[in-house]
């Protein structure tokens with residue numbers, strides 16, 4: 001996300017760097033606030049005007065009367081169209097009216113949002129209007145991790161004793177407050193649903209607040225709440241709220257999963273869909289603001305880092321550019337990063353610092369999807385998507401961090417050549433128009449190509465300046481272990497996420513040039529690619545064990561660990577060698593010193609076995625002969641018996657078993 005400094009911003013507005021190619025500038029504003037029926041109270045109207053909001057936006061004009069008339073609403077309107085005020089204003093108006101009759105300490109409204117930052121932002125909007133109207137309402141922000149545990153305990157105690165008019169927060173924390181905490185559960189560390197929440201039912205502590213007076217429930221970014229797996233928490237919250245309440249779902253995108261929530265949580269809701277007009281037949285009912293220009297840049301993955309920029313000629317009348325090329329790294333930026341793995345405190349400080357940048361400072365926020373929804377960062381000029389999101393629904397939300405409330409803005413997404421160009425059509429079917437661009441201009445905005453350039457929109461591959469950039473980066477990385485390790489993790493994350501793309505027919509890992517991708521991440525080596533037939537990736541010449549951490553303490557620990565590891569490895573291999581040596585020398589010793597003894601023993605064993613065998617046969621022979629004794633008085637000259645005896649004697653050479661069988665069969669034939 002890029003924010004220009006004020007000066008640059010003014011310049012770019014004059015030059016209209018990123019104009020929407022075909023959609024007309026839609027009037028983002030509807031009617032005056034006084035036209036809303038039932039009417040809003042005077043102090044609220046004054047507060048709205050004091051904020052410079054002269055007229056309602058279409059979504060506000062359509063939604064506010066419905067909520068005031070006690071209707072449930074499902075609201076779908078493009079990013080930056082003013083959905084927050086569409087619920088903040090009627091919530092305050094309703095509480096104002098009701099508080100005359102009911103001044104209990106119990107909360108009157110709950111607002112659920114998917115992230116800490118968005119909850120904080122909604123909290124701030126409520127706070128502003130409460131202060132401007134001089135209302136005596138208290139707010140409670142229920143977000144995980146932003147305060148330390150002691151602070152939270154204190155705040156919860158205060159909430160218990162003093163109550164709060166409006167609760168705003170993420171689903172898990174809100175569930176703890178209104179339903180009680182699951183006993184034995186652990187504190188959640190991330191904004192997503194905790195794995196420890198095996199079930200939202202089970203033994204719970206006493207709820208912190210009583211929800212019997214809740215008048216309104218709002219779920220902002222409702223589809224995202226379900227996508228993030230908060231269904232259980234939401235259902236638990238719903239189960240403790242009075243049936244006679246109003247419920248509103250808000251988002252720029254709705255999905256099928258919401259159908260069930262709408263069926264169980266809402267009563268006969270009004271569906272409000274605010275469409276964006278466009279003069280293009282193709283783009284009617286466009287899902288992104290008309291002031292937002294979305295561009296795509298088809299660019300090989302190893303050239304992405306270069307973020308090729310082109311200095312435009314300030315003399316717009318000639319229509320030509322100076323041809324000069326400027327690497328964006330030459331400009332100085334306030335660079336910050338924001339992601340879900342960050343320590344919550346640091347995350348908040350980073351976010352606050354970025355949103356409150358001085359007007360003359362240009363900012364660059366490198367972030368994950370934690371910042372993709374709902375956030376209203378002032379003066380964002382351009383959103384650059386390094387890769388398209390795995391869930392295509394996130395795309396308009398990401399782009400929508402710019403071009404808010406009727407302001408102009410541009411977004412750019414990089415596409416890998418080959419299959420990913422199809423994404424443009426994929427998005428166009430979803431009413432999200434995109435246009436090609438070959439460059440970023442010097443203000444980091446996509447360069448709007450002239451008509452003559454339209455035929456050749458591909459990234460000029462022959463311009464291999466990025467090679468030197470990546471080689472410089474590799475050189476730098478080879479001296480800094482932290483970046484080296486982070487690079488590997490980033491690449492693995494990229495590959496994993498690529499596999500998760502919902503549009504797998506466009507984003508196929510098999511078709512992706514992984515070697516170029518790895519090079520694009522400036523990796524030094526790629527052992528996993530060793531088995532590939534065509535090797536294009538060239539390992540960087542460096543001893544990986546020797547890449548140091550720049551932080552001395554860390555490096556010392558690493559060296560120590562490395563030494564220990566090496567020593568252990570050496571000891572193990574020595575041990576292994578010793579064992580094998582011992583074995584072979586034992587064999588040798590045996591053959592020399594005990595050879596005769598072993599031989600003797602073997603012969604003795606053999607002889608013993610033979611003697612045993614002979615004894616067995618002898619015993620059998622006696623037994624058999626005994627059984628074959630001729631009856632008294634019979635002639636010894638019986639030829640049959642003689643033959644039988646001969647056969648028997650021959651058979652004595654066989655086994656004892658066949659011998660006995662023979663005897664038995666002979667006896668049987670003798671009896672017959």
Ligand SMILES: Nc1ncnc2c1ncn2[C@@H]1O[C@H](COP(=O)(O)OP(=O)(O)OP(=O)(O)O)[C@@H](O)[C@H]1O
Nearest residue numbers: 053055056057079080081082083084252374376405
């Ligand atoms: N009536 C109005 N007139 C002028 N500006 C307005 C008006 N209503 C809201 N805004 C401004 O428009 C900006 C965007 O509003 P908001 O954050 O409510 O958008 P949103 O529709 O919720 O967007 P998203 O879908 O991205 O969450 C804010 O800076 C807000 O102050």
